Amino acid sequence: MSYTVYGAVRSRAFRVLWLLEELGVPYTHVPAGPQSDEVRKISPLGKIPVLVEGDTVLRDSTAILTYLADKHGAFTLPAGTQDRARQDAWTFRILDEVESLLWTASKHSFVLPEEERVPAIKDPCRAEYARNLTRIMEEAQGPFLMGDTPLVPDILLCHCGGWAQSAKFPAGPDSFGAYLATLRARPAFQRAAAL
Template identity: 40%
Template sequence: MYQAIGSPGSRLIRVTWMLEELGQPYRIVKAARDSEEMRRYNPSGKGPVLVDGDMLVTDSAAICAYLAEKHPEKDMGPKTPAERAHLNAWLFFAQSELEAPLWNRHKHRAMLPEAERVDVGPWTAAEFSREINALEARLGESPYAMGNRFTAADVILGHCGQWARDAQFAILSERVNAYFDRVLARPALARARAREAAVE
């Protein structure tokens, strides 16, 4: 059985959502960022971490990509080297571009010591708006990142969309909002949220 290590309500939801989509059994192990418990799984003290037997996989995008390829029967990963490159491009875009302004604003409002915080609000809003425009162009008329099928890329992108909405970032694109509505309405995400909420 897989173990999903991290803090409920964080990027851990990407892992539990992916596992629910795949129909795989798993156990959530609660471990706070920078805690001694978390450092046993990841020296950086950051979650989430997936435990698969003797293997540890860190970073939510890497975890989702790993799970997608390990369970090819669920059709959530690449089928060819070209598709792998396409999927990786989406995952890298989601984490290095779309998520960056979300994380930067969160750090300066809630994570960093008071003396190190600066007002990054205007910059992050402008940067996020540019990335939403890029997301709209990249999606085109496709219902999902990889075309007509839901994949690991949509898990990461969808979580970014939920994060942005919760943090009240403006999303002015009707196409992108429709995309986020589509992926965030998936029953597997609702099940993952319920599992995390039940963790004591």
């Protein structure tokens, strides 16, 4: 088993690198940017991250996280259980209520052609992000979203917290700051951040 991760650390690829560090499995990291020749050779859309395992090429950070967690039996609950359905609900909620707002603001900051950007969209995104984050933290069930053990949705939400900070989004409630600090203190997070 050998994994290769394509993608710059300061991108969604960080999520994959962090989980691989948590799992303690060997991997190779190619810090390529989106649309680079290296990435386009294995993924025609040019998006990162990309995980290569043998002849298999996986795209999309959440799909990769779910695959790795299921394969290695960590950072996830068993597929086909009600607990897993609740975990997946958290995953989809974070993608919908947190990441989508960050991505919309990013597109209107530097991704879309200038003539298509609507800078005014960023303020409503920030306001909705703050509301959603407050509700999410009110519903968290422990130090992590579902209790005492971090799972895939925690990796997603923690990464989004860093993205939000870079994008000058609201810090959120104090409980979110404590949540982020707990996850960022993990040795695997630190190793991935040092890449």
